[in-house]
Amino acid sequence: MVIEERPVPVVRRTRGGTRATLVSGLLIAALVPFAVLTALRLVGYDGNTYTIAALALTPYAGIATLILALLALGLRRWWTAAVALVLTFTIAAMVLPRAFANEQKALGGKHVRVLASNMLGGRADPGKIVGYVKEHQVDVLSLTEMTPEAVEALGRAGLFEILPFHVLHPAEWASGSGLVSRYPLTPLKLSGDSDAKQPSASADLGDGVRIEVVAVHPAAPMWDRHAWVAEAKDLPYADAEHDIRILAGDFNASLDHSLFRELLTRGYVDAADQLGKALTGTWTNGMVPPVPIDHVLADKRTAIADFKVLETPGSDHDAVYAEIVLPS
Incomplete structure (x- = not known):
């Protein structure tokens, strides 16, 4: 009985594939600190000196995650874009009400x-x-x-x-x-x-x-x-x-x-x-x-x-x- 040996295929990552993986990794890495910031804000934990300073910038974080979402959509990184949009809408829900006035009581005092x-x-x-x-x-x-x-x-x-x-x-x-x-x-x-x-x-x-x-x-x-x-x-x-x-x-x-x-x-x-x-x-x-x-x-x-x-x-x-x- 003769066993025919077949060559094992060698999978080589193309330059384009490596670049795509790198881009995806960079986008995800950029989103991580904003995800942590959003989580801290949601649970009401100020944390240490650095997170206290970062929390003061929460409204700007919403702008940053929106930019990352648009960038991910343009690069067809759908899941990354979805995460970025969730962060954007979450931050917006916490921040945007501050731009709208509340009705005030009609008071007659000084x-x-x-x-x-x-x-x-x-x-x-x-x-x-x-x-x-x-x-x-x-x-x-x-x-x-x-x-x-x-x-x-x-x-x-x-x-x-x-x-x-x-x-x-x-x-x-x-x-x-x-x-x-x-x-x-x-x-x-x-x-x-x-x-x-x-x-x-x-x-x-x-x-x-x-x-x-x-x-x-x-x-x-x-x-x-x-x-x-x-x-x-x-x-x-x-x-x-x-x-x-x-x-x-x-x-x-x-x-x-x-x-x-x-x-x-x-x-x-x-x-x-x-x-x-x-x-x-x-x-x-x-x-x-x-x-x-x-x-x-x-x-x-x-x-x-x-x-x-x-x-x-x-x-x-x-x-x-x-x-x-x-x-x-």
Whole structure:
């Protein structure tokens, strides 16, 4: 019996096949970090310093995954395109509602105009801040990263002639904060261990109406993640047992951080989110696109009449302004 030997076929990967595999691999690798980011956002886990920073860029991640989806479709990588589109729609579902205003309650109480400005270690233009106070008839001004020199510069610019009442805790570089008001202020201690850095006060608006305001500035998470969490948790709840409360300042957090969303569950609404302006960035270091980490949070018993982001020369933060309507 003769057994015929047949040659074993040799499978060779063509150059085109190798290139196609490489392209597919690169597309999948590009999607992985966005998939991780989306998962963190969905489960409400801020994670470490790097993921906290990445979560602030969630709206831009939606744009990136859409670009990857279109690229994958153009290259006929159907499954990769499908995954990219799922990520895009998931991020869009979380982010796009911030571009639409919510209906506000019809309230007949006093209007309170609040401005919050991070002065970047006192470098912000004091004349510009005072100009905004005049233009918008600001009642309460929250200042963070306020140095002793900045207080003097604001005084020379005429701030304390317009807003004569204040609770100021100036300090070198980033730790100084304060409240300046048109109305008499009584210092409070609403922010626990971080009270010196996040001062609070009760403002007497007249006619028996008082509000409580906190100048907010928890630590930047890239420098101290644990202090960021602790100082944010120091911030008070808003409830019917107290006067109307307002938190205003640099939160070092956006709506894509679970830490910030937890603050909202304490009885507050984000003024920007209420008016469909919560996608407008307020901070950038020049290397990343603007992200919205400066906020005015108002007691949910109030209504929001106006919100603006105002460019502030000299600072890496824009100021934020809100007009809040109190209940009768």
